[in-house]
Amino acid sequence: MYQVGEKIVHPLYGAGIIENLEEKEVEGMLQTYYVLQIPVGNLKIMISAAKAEAQGIRSIHHKDEIVQVIASITHTQVDMPDNWNQRYKENMERIKSGQLAEVSLVYRNLLLRERERGLSTAEKKLMTTAKQIILSELILSKDLDRTDAETLLEGLFG
Numbered sequence: 001m002y003q004v005g006e007k008i009v010h011p012l013y014g015a016g017i018i019e020n021l022e023e024k025e026v027e028g029m030l031q032t033y034y035v036l037q038i039p040v041g042n043l044k045i046m047i048s049a050a051k052a053e054a055q056g057i058r059s060i061h062h063k064d065e066i067v068q069v070i071a072s073i074t075h076t077q078v079d080m081p082d083n084w085n086q087r088y089k090e091n092m093e094r095i096k097s098g099q100l101a102e103v104s105l106v107y108r109n110l111l112l113r114e115r116e117r118g119l120s121t122a123e124k125k126l127m128t129t130a131k132q133i134i135l136s137e138l139i140l141s142k143d144l145d146r147t148d149a150e151t152l153l154e155g156l157f158g
Contacts, residue, residue, distance in 0.1 A: 001049055002034060002057075007140045011056040011098030012129075013038050013045060014136030022046065040136040040146065056098035066141045070104045070134065070156055080109055084120050091126055100137060106130040108157055 002008055002018055009015045016038035023030050032049040034057075047057060061069055081087045091110065094102040110127035113119060119127065131153070138149040 001032075002052070002059075007060045008034075008036065009058050009060055009098060009100075009133075009137055010036065010038070010045065010047065011096055011133075013043060014040055014133040015060050015140045016043075016045075016136065017140065019044070021049070038136055039139055040132050056096070058098055060137050060141045061100060063142045066100070066138060067152070067156070069100050070138075070153075073101055073105045073108060074156065076105065078105060078109055080113065084123065088120075088122055088126065091123075091130075095126070095130060095133070100134070103130050103133050107134060111157055 004018050004021060006018050007015060008018060013036075016036040018034050019037045020035040022033045022035055024033055025031075033046045034049055034052065036045050036047055037043075038045065047055065060066075081090065091106045094106045097103075107127060107130035110119060110123055110130065114124075114127065134153060135146065135149045138144060138152060139146060142149070142152075144152065
């Protein structure tokens with residue numbers, strides 16, 4: 001179980017700090033929830049502690065390894081389907097995995113595709129989501145402000 005003050009990552013919302021643990025009665029049973037404050041977008045969410053692992057909640061990467069994880073995919077070759085619907089589905093599955101390398105791959109692939117051909121509205125939104133997830137983890141693991149995190153990310157994906 002995570003504790004107040006720990007930094008964790010939610011697969012769909014990004015990295016945040018556990019601000020509080022709250023007890024709530026659900027279907028007659030007392031359950032613990034993490035109150036997670038996510039700095040990117042100033043979002044606050046509640047996550048069931050009992051279901052956290054199944055939802056893909058994980059600790060953030062250490063400041064010394066996060067850039068290596070992101071940079072490790074810069075030269076990974078991935079063939080994306082031409083059909084945007086299939087591409088969207090595959091990218092969404094990667095994001096849902098909660099793994100930083102997979103989310104970085106989605107961001108990198110969509111960024112490259114945008115530069116070559118442009119993206120649909122849905123894919124632009126997906127690219128923004130992937131970027132926000134990466135930025136939130138960079139901000140918390142390396143103790144950066146948003147501008148510095150964006151500069152670092154741009155440097156990695158040029």
